[in-house]
Amino acid sequence: MPDGTAPAKSPARPRRKLNVRPWLRALHRDIGYFAVGLTIVYATSGLAVNHLKDWDPNFKQVNRTHQLALPLPSDDDAAAKSALSTLGVRELPREIYRASDTQLDLVFDQRTFHVDTRSGVVHEEGQAARPLLRVANWLHLNRGKKAWTYIADFYAVFLLFLALSGLFMIPGRKGLLGRGAIVALLGAAVPIAYVVLSGGP
Amino acid sequence: MNQRKTDFEQALARRRFIQGAGAGTVILALGGTYVLSDELTREARAQTRTDGRPRLPPGQRVIQALRPMGGEPGDPSPGAYRLRVHGEVDAPFELGFAEFLSLPQSEQALDVHCVTTWSLLGAKFKGVRVADLAERAKLKKSARYVIFEAAHGYTSNVALRDALKPTVMVAHQLNGAPLARAHGAPVRAIVPEFYFWKSAKWLTGIRFSNHDEPGYWETRGYNNHADPWKEERYA
Numbered sequence: 001m002p003d004g005t006a007p008a009k010s011p012a013r014p015r016r017k018l019n020v021r022p023w024l025r026a027l028h029r030d031i032g033y034f035a036v037g038l039t040i041v042y043a044t045s046g047l048a049v050n051h052l053k054d055w056d057p058n059f060k061q062v063n064r065t066h067q068l069a070l071p072l073p074s075d076d077d078a079a080a081k082s083a084l085s086t087l088g089v090r091e092l093p094r095e096i097y098r099a100s101d102t103q104l105d106l107v108f109d110q111r112t113f114h115v116d117t118r119s120g121v122v123h124e125e126g127q128a129a130r131p132l133l134r135v136a137n138w139l140h141l142n143r144g145k146k147a148w149t150y151i152a153d154f155y156a157v158f159l160l161f162l163a164l165s166g167l168f169m170i171p172g173r174k175g176l177l178g179r180g181a182i183v184a185l186l187g188a189a190v191p192i193a194y195v196v197l198s199g200g201p
Numbered sequence: 202m203n204q205r206k207t208d209f210e211q212a213l214a215r216r217r218f219i220q221g222a223g224a225g226t227v228i229l230a231l232g233g234t235y236v237l238s239d240e241l242t243r244e245a246r247a248q249t250r251t252d253g254r255p256r257l258p259p260g261q262r263v264i265q266a267l268r269p270m271g272g273e274p275g276d277p278s279p280g281a282y283r284l285r286v287h288g289e290v291d292a293p294f295e296l297g298f299a300e301f302l303s304l305p306q307s308e309q310a311l312d313v314h315c316v317t318t319w320s321l322l323g324a325k326f327k328g329v330r331v332a333d334l335a336e337r338a339k340l341k342k343s344a345r346y347v348i349f350e351a352a353h354g355y356t357s358n359v360a361l362r363d364a365l366k367p368t369v370m371v372a373h374q375l376n377g378a379p380l381a382r383a384h385g386a387p388v389r390a391i392v393p394e395f396y397f398w399k400s401a402k403w404l405t406g407i408r409f410s411n412h413d414e415p416g417y418w419e420t421r422g423y424n425n426h427a428d429p430w431k432e433e434r435y436a
Contacts, residue, residue, distance in 0.1 A: 049271075053317035056269045061383055097279045099302070099379065107278050112386070114379050125381045127274065143273060143353075201435060 021169060028165045031158050038155045045140035048133050058134045059127035062111055068120035080106050083115050083122065239263070245322060256312065258429035261320040267375065268319060269383035275352025275403025277386040284371070284388065286334050288409035289344035294337065298387055302373070304329045304337075311368055314429040316396040326391050328372035332365045334407060343411040349390045349399070350406035356416035357399045358425070359392055361409070368393050371404060396427040396434065 048057035068086050072079040080096045084106065095107040099114075106113040111126025142148055167176050167184060174180060241263035248256035257263065276282070279298040287293040296304075308327040314320045331347065340361075347364035349357045363369070373380055373388045380386045385402025392399040398418045419425045424433035 052270055053268065053315065053319055056271055056383065058271050059269070059274075059383065061269060061381075063381075095278050095280045097298075099279060099298075103379070105279060105379070107280075112277060112379075112382060123378060125383075127269075127382055137271075138273075 021171065024165045024169055028162060028169060032162060035155065035158050035162065038151075041136045042140055042155070045133065045136040049137055049140065056127075057130065057137055059129055062124065062126040062128060064124040066113075066122040066124060068115070068122060070120045072115075072117050072120065076104060079104055079115070079117060083113065087113070087122065087124075089113075241265070241322075245320070254430050256322070257320055258314055259432055261314055261318055261429065264319045264321055267313075267321050267324060267384055268315070270315065270317070270397070272355065272385075272402055273353040274382060275385070275405065277382045277403075279387045282387050284404065285350075285406040285408075286338045287406065288348070289341040289411050290335075290338035290409055291341060292337070292339040298373075301329065301371075301388065305333060307333075307367075307370055308374075309368060309370070311391065311393040313391070313393050313397050313400065316398060316423065316427070316434050320429075325374075325376050326370060326372040327374035327377075328370040328388065328391070330367060331369045331371065331390075331407065332367065334371065335365060335409070338409070340409060344409040346410045346413050348408040348410050348414050348416070349392075349401035349404060350408055351385075351390075351401040352403035352405060354417075355401055355403075356414070357390070357392075357401045358414050358416045358419060359395065359399055360413075363394060364392070366394065371407070394428070396424075396429055398423065399427055 045057075051057075066087055068083055073082055076096055076098055080093060083104075084090075084093070091108055093106040093108055093113075095105070097105040097107060099105050102116055102118045104115040104117050106115065108126070110128055111124055114123045114125070116122070139148060142152060167180065169175075170180060172178065176184070239262070242257065242261075245257040245263050246255065250256050282298040282301075284296045284301055285293070286295070306327055307330050308325060310323045310325050312320060312322045313324060335344075345361050347359050347361055349359070351357075359369075368391075370391050371388050372391045373386075375381070375384060380389060385404065388404050389402040390400045390404050390407075401416075413425070415425050419436075422436055424436055426433050
């Protein structure tokens with residue numbers, strides 16, 4: 001020690017506090033944006049198929065009755081032509097089918113005319129697809145299977161991440177140490193209470 | 202001070218909203234229960250079947266017309282229609298629609314029960330009994346189950362002893378009219394003793410099997426047996 005004094009201690013480096021919140025927020029934000037489309041598909045379709053007993057979420061039903069003037073031509077093709085002309089249908093049927101002595105079916109892509117050749121009564125019935133909902137329901141119910149299963153799995157993992165990351169994003173008394181915990185517990189209590197009160201599966 | 206008052210007023214307004222929403226929900230739920238308990242349902246609940254069971258299974262409500270309930274439609278064309286009867290049989294066969302219509306027909310007023318809690322009572326279905334199709338196909342002794350095969354790979358499974366009951370049929374008419382597309386035209390299965398998803402629409406085949414094969418909904422959390430009187434809705 002050349003000057004007889006202790007060397008000055010180098011000042012302690014301040015410990016950097018690991019703050020994961022900015023990362024959580026960034027991931028939560030971007031995954032949230034990414035999941036918007038899928039969430040709309042699943043939520044809309046979920047509402048639609050939840051009420052299957054009240055409506056058909058995939059198709060609008062067509063049910064009409066018409067009356068033709070009699071007599072109809074005895075030849076099936078001629079009878080069909082006459083019926084369609086009277087009904088103002090320009091589309092050509094994909095099939096003219098004699099189902100019985102008194103019933104002639106005119107089959108189109110979206111509808112069928114059941115013609116009672118004796119009474120002239122025509123029952124028109126068919127289905128018209130609800131364009132967006134049908135596709136959303138098809139995806140939601142995974143009727144196509146195959147690769148959509150993996151996409152649905154990823155989406156489920158994303159939702160889990162959004163739920164869990166959301167718990168830790170807000171610091172302070174509105175976060176998980178305060179009001180956040182109460183609201184989260186209330187939310188968790190809903191399915192628990194339902195299972196308990198309903199008797200479960 | 203003013204800011205505090207505003208916060209307080211906001212909190213109060215929110216509390217009022219939550220209280221109002223809660224009260225509204227309770228009123229709607231109670232009102233809904235009252236409305237759902239309609240006259241037809243009450244009448245049906247008072248009736249008893251010949252086997253001693255109540256006519257209306259528990260948790261069901263009576264409606265007046267069959268509901269479509271979705272599903273991926275099959276080809277409604279009668280001209281292109283084929284019904285394949287195969288599996289554990291000695292004489293498998295295929296039928297076109299005209300040939301199907303030429304088989305002995307059965308017309309029965311049946312009650313059907315959907316897992317979504319509606320029931321349709323006394324619907325008149327016309328078609329061919331599965332027992333008659335089984336007889337024509339000459340069942341092997343190894344047959345234990347019937348798998349109804351339908352458009353787009355849909356299947357439903359029923360034990361053979363249940364499928365051969367006289368009320369189980371392949372129907373092409375409902376209430377005197379040809380089966381509508383939404384209900385599975387040109388033909389569908391009718392298995393009235395079980396929840397209605399067993400009654401496959403757009404039926405294309407009847408396969409007799411020596412083992413059980415849970416079908417489309419049975420592999421998606423629905424009950425394999427599906428007895429409405431036991432409320433076997435889910436697995």
